[in-house]
């Protein structure tokens with residue numbers, strides 16, 4: 001993803017995590033992963049905070065505990081919450097450009 005695209009996404013989302021509303025958030029997530037054909041276009045990109053981004057990424061539970069004190073038993077619920085929020089985000093008009 002180029003710098004300009006990244007900056008556009010962060011600006012569109014007002015530096016706010018679209019899953020938990022944390023501000024400021026600086027990570028840009030590919031809703032559909034690049035390895036699954038997801039592209040660097042604005043409808044496939046969403047701003048997330050470091051915590052939400054890490055939870056929905058394939059990282060081992062001990063890494064989540066180490067970085068954010070997320071317990072392994074909490075991960076499935078958190079994942080569901082974040083994925084739901086991203087779906088909601090995609091249904092709003094600004095996610096469809």
Ligand SMILES: [Zn+2]
Nearest residue numbers: 017020049052
């Ligand atoms: Zn978040």
